[in-house]
Amino acid sequence: MKKLRRKVYMVAGYNTISMGSGRKEFHPKKERPGLEDYIKEAGQGTLKMIGGAKNVDECVIGNFMASRFNRQANLAAFFPFIDEGLRYKPAIRVEGACGTGGLALMSGIKSILAETAEVVLAVGFEVQNTVKAIYCADFLAPAGWAAMRKDGHAYFFPGQFSERAGAYFEKFGRETTRKAFARWYRNAIENARLCPTAQEYHNTTKDLEAAAMVEPNAKAFLENLTALDCSKVSDGASAIAIMSEEGLKRCGIPVSEAVEVVGYGQVEEDITKPPPDRTALTTMKQAVSNALEFAGITIAEVATAEIHDCFTVAGIMAVEALGLAEQGKGPEFVLEGNTARDGKFPINTTGGLIGWGHPTGGTGVHMAVTLWEQLTGKAGASQVNIPEDRPYGLMANMGGDDKTLVAIVFKA
Amino acid sequence: MTYEERLQHVSVLGAAGKMGSGILLLTAVEMADLSLKAGNKGKTFVLNAIDVSDEALAGVMRYLKAQLLKIAEKKVNALRAVYTERRDLIDNDEIIAQYIFDVMNLVRPTTRLEAAYDSKMVFEAIKEDSALKVKIFSQINKNNTQQPWFFTNTSSIPITVLDEGAGLGGRIIGFHFYNPPAVQKLVEVIRGKNTLKEVEEFALAYAKNLRKVVAPAHDIAGFIGNGHFMRDILHATSELHKLIKDMSLAEAIYAVNKISQDYLVRPMGIFQLIDYVGVDVCSFIMFVMAPYTKNEVIHSPFLDKLMGLGIKGGQYSDGSQKDGVLKYEKGKIVAVYDPIKEAYIPVSELQAKVDKFLGAMPAPPAWKIVVGNKAKDDILIPYFAQLKTADSPGAEIARNYVKKSKEIGKHLVLSGVAYNDADVNTVLLTGFFHAYGPINEYLD
Structure with missing residues (x-):
């Protein structure tokens, strides 16, 4: 167990809707809100809860690929647009592919620890529906090593995870694993149906597991995954405030309204190398292990987790990386109902990446917002039971194919 | 002559019409896919889009481009394999743009019927007028030294009438697409009395490559x-x-x-x-x-x-x-x-x-x-x-x-x-x- 040199809290989380196919109000051919609208809504949402921009010392914005999706860079300069009160205040932009949001949180945590700030506003976003999925795949591919792109699948990342699924099928059996994918999908959608901002909030499919058991079609899409095994293309933003005790006082927020950051693990793996084991998320395992050790707890003391299920197969392997099940036993753990909202370890209680949505640069921040809501009893219809003897929440946000990892342990 | 040699020089008559433009699109894609096969590098493929109006031909080129974008987007993973040697083409959008160029690069829009004089194959989708079809077929046949094959899209005129009228010696078959050709799965294939066996074989192979469902019909006006x-x-x-x-x-x-x-x-x-x-x-x-x-x-x-x-x-x-x-x-x-x-x-x-x-x-x-x-x-x-x-x-x-x-x-x-x-x-x-x-x- 390590001790932080001062206490760090997160509070005042806000999510926009995760917009994209599945939402009733989404029409691919109609004009939609731009990144400005998402950033502003999320940023203002958090500012309102902390007494306005005057209380903010520093800002950090996480975004992966606005340079291509929206032809926009220099994103830190959007903070004064969010609120005039942020003009002339320090802000930075961070990027780590789909792990970007986690990096934004880390950047804020470090500012608090470095005592350059008492209150940091962290925003993460991505607005991806500006192009069709086939071009979206081009824009997301740089999360992997560019030298690998040429010989990769048209849908580059789905292709990578389809290969992982194939390897997992071969090593641990296809049938049970596919059933676990289907259950994972069902849990994700059922949780999303309880969260009004979720992309799958309007999903009305009756038999979700049957829908997810349709065989993959390599000709049309991928060899080992179907579209339901994949997170969708999303537009959305999330924001949260990162504070010291002084910061909470300044904003007039009682400690009970906030969650405390009690440990983190932020690690990087070599982007130019293939995964050492296609059937495991070894970097995530390292990050989670670092975070738990830092917090001085074991996974048994954690009540709920937000994990990076960009694909169902990633969700199953993440269950193993967290130490909830041995390698190869993740499917059984999920099929036994343990990760469902009424199970002993609810995961992704607002739907995760598959159910809530995956605005890539915003996902890490969204995870923190959900855990803040759950641990402080603000999750509304999504609320799960947080036992008193397990007052912790864990997030594991991943960039690329297990390359950039941020794991954070929060305490109620 | 092999299947692909036959398809190296083709003309579509009435290419700017509703049926003709669809036939042009499908044929252009089929020809381009042949031209992109590893063994066919350096071979030239030409597809004349012949119609009476320059304005309509400009419209058909716009139609081609829009349709090709959809086709390329659908099969981009297969196209990535086709262009695997082209190390400069990396993103899907680069592959798609190259493919659209490669298909359109075969197509020569023209108002001159003479362009068909060098073709080995002629698709016809002009007005449903027996006398006009006979006139045009005989004109091409007289001036073309390639012994071209004629694929007519007629939906009602007996093939034998056209064959005998234009003196084609059985180098003609009814290949009747349904509207719109790019979408409808069906083609009626109609042999005339003297249609050559190799013409029919080619027609069936071509239909198969276009993933069409063939319904053979006898050469009786109106067909099925x-x-x-x-x-x-x-x-x-x-x-x-x-x-x-x-x-x-x-x-x-x-x-x-x-x-x-x-x-x-x-x-x-x-x-x-x-x-x-x-x-x-x-x-x-x-x-x-x-x-x-x-x-x-x-x-x-x-x-x-x-x-x-x-x-x-x-x-x-x-x-x-x-x-x-x-x-x-x-x-x-x-x-x-x-x-x-x-x-x-x-x-x-x-x-x-x-x-x-x-x-x-x-x-x-x-x-x-x-x-x-x-x-x-x-x-x-x-x-x-x-x-x-x-x-x-x-x-x-x-x-x-x-x-x-x-x-x-x-x-x-x-x-x-x-x-x-x-x-x-x-x-x-x-x-x-x-x-x-x-x-x-x-x-x-």
């Missing part, structure tokens, strides 16, 4: 598709005559259209289909078929009357429906033309009276729920069982319509147009998107 459709029209108009004792002509048209769509579980009612194809086109097809049909009159005074009144239907260049027998707003039928009153009567003024006249009807299943449904018999059998016993004027008309459609189908087999019942059903299922074949036992 129009053979059924035109007689279906004549049945519908004969029903109008009966109905006008009880209602206005517009009401009768509305009633028959409704029955032929809703109660026959078809994608469109018969008068909507006439508008879709064009009143003028239907009328012309009958005119072409008439001399070749014995013991029956393929001619519709009703269509003549509409033509005389300038009611033509057909489509705008963007594919939207022009007003014809029916009037449309955003694709929906809002009024019915009354040729006696020479005016469109709003549906709202007809509906109640017609529904009352038709009487109690069994609730029909929606066409879109039945079509493509693997268990469609579980829906259709109980529905038709109800229709069979329903006691109302509407049910009677619907039953007669179903029976007549079957009779027409059977007639096509008996008169030697179709080889068998299954081919008739294939054409109606695939080319007309019917939910079930006309030759069935639902009402037996």
Whole structure:
């Protein structure tokens, strides 16, 4: 167990809707809100809860690929647009592919620890529906090593995870694993149906597991995954405030309204190398292990987790990386109902990446917002039971194919 | 000459027309895919897009580009493999742009018929005019030293008539696409009396590569598709005559259209289909078929009357429906033309009276729920069982319509147009998107 040199809290989380196919109000051919609208809504949402921009010392914005999706860079300069009160205040932009949001949180945590700030506003976003999925795949591919792109699948990342699924099928059996994918999908959608901002909030499919058991079609899409095994293309933003005790006082927020950051693990793996084991998320395992050790707890003391299920197969392997099940036993753990909202370890209680949505640069921040809501009893219809003897929440946000990892342990 | 050698120099006549542009697109893609095969580097492929109007040809190039984008986006993963040697093409959008260029780079739009003089293969999709087709075929044939093969898209003129008229010596076959060729899965392949075996073999190979469903038809005017459709029209108009004792002509048209769509579980009612194809086109097809049909009159005074009144239907260049027998707003039928009153009567003024006249009807299943449904018999059998016993004027008309459609189908087999019942059903299922074949036992 390590001790932080001062206490760090997160509070005042806000999510926009995760917009994209599945939402009733989404029409691919109609004009939609731009990144400005998402950033502003999320940023203002958090500012309102902390007494306005005057209380903010520093800002950090996480975004992966606005340079291509929206032809926009220099994103830190959007903070004064969010609120005039942020003009002339320090802000930075961070990027780590789909792990970007986690990096934004880390950047804020470090500012608090470095005592350059008492209150940091962290925003993460991505607005991806500006192009069709086939071009979206081009824009997301740089999360992997560019030298690998040429010989990769048209849908580059789905292709990578389809290969992982194939390897997992071969090593641990296809049938049970596919059933676990289907259950994972069902849990994700059922949780999303309880969260009004979720992309799958309007999903009305009756038999979700049957829908997810349709065989993959390599000709049309991928060899080992179907579209339901994949997170969708999303537009959305999330924001949260990162504070010291002084910061909470300044904003007039009682400690009970906030969650405390009690440990983190932020690690990087070599982007130019293939995964050492296609059937495991070894970097995530390292990050989670670092975070738990830092917090001085074991996974048994954690009540709920937000994990990076960009694909169902990633969700199953993440269950193993967290130490909830041995390698190869993740499917059984999920099929036994343990990760469902009424199970002993609810995961992704607002739907995760598959159910809530995956605005890539915003996902890490969204995870923190959900855990803040759950641990402080603000999750509304999504609320799960947080036992008193397990007052912790864990997030594991991943960039690329297990390359950039941020794991954070929060305490109620 | 191999399959791909034959496809190295091709012309499409009438390339800017609705059928021609689709044939141009499919052929361009097929030729480009051949040209991109590893063994074909350095070989030249040429596709002449021949039509009479420069303006229309400019339009067809825009159409090609838009369609090719959709095609390339769909098969981009396969294209990544095709361009694997091109290390400079990395993102999907680069691969897609290159493919669109490579396909369009084969196409030469021109108004000069002379371009076809070097072609080994000629697709023809010009006006349905026997004399014009014969004239153009003979002109190309006389000036072309390649002994070109002619693939005609005629939907009604006997192939043997064209073959003998133009002196092609059997180098011709009927290759009848359905509209629009890029979407419709069906082609009717019609051998003339002297069609060469290698021409037919090529036609079948070409259809297979285009992933088309082939329905072979005998060389009898109208073939299967129009053979059924035109007689279906004549049945519908004969029903109008009966109905006008009880209602206005517009009401009768509305009633028959409704029955032929809703109660026959078809994608469109018969008068909507006439508008879709064009009143003028239907009328012309009958005119072409008439001399070749014995013991029956393929001619519709009703269509003549509409033509005389300038009611033509057909489509705008963007594919939207022009007003014809029916009037449309955003694709929906809002009024019915009354040729006696020479005016469109709003549906709202007809509906109640017609529904009352038709009487109690069994609730029909929606066409879109039945079509493509693997268990469609579980829906259709109980529905038709109800229709069979329903006691109302509407049910009677619907039953007669179903029976007549079957009779027409059977007639096509008996008169030697179709080889068998299954081919008739294939054409109606695939080319007309019917939910079930006309030759069935639902009402037996």
